[in-house]
Amino acid sequence: MNAQQIRIYLRSLSGGTLGEAARKALLERLEALEDDELDLIFPEREWTETVPAFVPESEQIEVYSSIMAQVRPRARVRRMTWLRAACALLFVVAGTLATLTWWQSIEESQQAVAVQTRWMQFSTGAGEHRLVTLSDKTRIWINGATTLEVPETFDARHRALRLLEGEIFVEAGIDPSRPFRAEMDSVKVDVLGTSFNMRNYHNDPGASVSVATGKVAMRHKSISLILTPGKTGIWSKHDGKLVPGKPSGKPGSWKQREFHFDGETLGEALDELEHAFGYRYYTKDKRLLMRPVKASFRDQRHGDMLRVLGSMGRFRYRQQDSLIIITAISHLP
Incomplete structure (x- = not known):
């Protein structure tokens, strides 16, 4: 040999x-x-x-x-x-x-x-979660306000999905003979057998992929990022660049109603809660949304989480149906 x-x-x-x-x-x-x-x-x-x-x-x-x-x-x-x-x-x-x-x-x-693939579409409203199991045993958790497309059937050589809007967590079934590809905008994610989170809401500055287990290749045109557990890749919608993001903590924790904020802005934290619970948030003072927050929640009620964030971010709130109106407790400098 x-x-x-x-x-x-x-x-x-x-x-x-x-x-x-x-x-x-x-x-x-x-x-x-x-x-x-x-x-x-x-x-x-x-x-x-x-x-x-x-x-x-x-x-x-x-x-x-x-x-x-x-x-x-x-x-x-x-x-x-x-x-x-x-x-x-x-x-x-x-x-x-x-x-x-x-x-x-x-x-x-x-x-x-x-060209010849027929696609099925799955959609969720704000605050709605859904679990979809595909024919190859791949499981997809769908976050709120998300639209996803998957083929009606996988052929003998390929597996694929398209994230049109929103956030999903994927546990890809292992099948070396049929590679798996996930797409969002012009970003492609190639996997063999792994679990990862994809996010691409229309108001996000970039589309992101975070790996929980295994390894994926996140690609945009001729640029590739190899992502391993705990790593995140971000494609910027502003300049089209593909760059590493900060460590991802626990990708897909939202599906267990877990939220970890470590220096994110209040606006980013409220975006997470909006997708998970379906509430909308409004404040006249946009500077309030830039205040950093640091907190972790696991399977807690929305109101309890908002009270903690209010104490941390120095704001009060009142609710009108599904709208949360936020005002600062003290004057912002």
């Missing part, structure tokens, strides 16, 4: 398509590699700037055990050096090669099928 064949096997291993016999042969060949062979299989230019791919701990342990079972005592020092290099490089390069090929195939094949 030469270097090129090993690289082909690594791609299949990362994509979950390598047979058991070939898998065992690959592990045996990797264990016997010399340093010069490592340089051919894992050229430094391919991995020094690469974001590592996610590999389940069970697979790492299995590879480690397979290699260590064949280590001879007199070769332990050299083998341990190889082991450290192999464990790191195997998962980085295999994941990178497979991911690049995968994104390319998604782009080409989904463009061809998009």
Whole structure:
């Protein structure tokens, strides 16, 4: 098995398509590699700037055990050096090669099928939540004031959704043979098996993606961001730039009525509550909405949350049906 064949096997291993016999042969060949062979299989230019791919701990342990079972005592020092290099490089390069090929195939094949796909639409009103389960077991939590489109059926090669407006949290079913793509405006999100939050309300300054588990690629034209758990990407509606956002905390916590505000403005906090509970908020003094708030809520009533924010933001409020009118307690400087 030469270097090129090993690289082909690594791609299949990362994509979950390598047979058991070939898998065992690959592990045996990797264990016997010399340093010069490592340089051919894992050229430094391919991995020094690469974001590592996610590999389940069970697979790492299995590879480690397979290699260590064949280590001879007199070769332990050299083998341990190889082991450290192999464990790191195997998962980085295999994941990178497979991911690049995968994104390319998604782009080409989904463009061809998009024209003939029939879409279903799901919508929620302000304050309404909904859970949709797709045919591949993907689950989508839909926040208030949201419009979402999904195909009537997934074909044999593709899975997709479109967020037209609002916010969703997606737990994508794992299916290596059918990559999953989510779209909003001109932003594309490519995933294989992961969970993530997408948000794109019309009054938001940007569309955002936050990852809870796994890894996604957030793309706009030729620019890509690789997002891992806790990371957020933001596409600016003002200048079209795609940039990393601040750490996302707990993506999708809104579906459990959890809200975490850590320095966000009062206006941003009220936007969150508006989508979740369906109330509208009004104040004459727009400077009040710029006051920072820091609070966490879990499954609390709207009125209790508003009282805490009022104490923190120094405002009082009164309610008329679904409208909340806010006034400052003290004069703003």
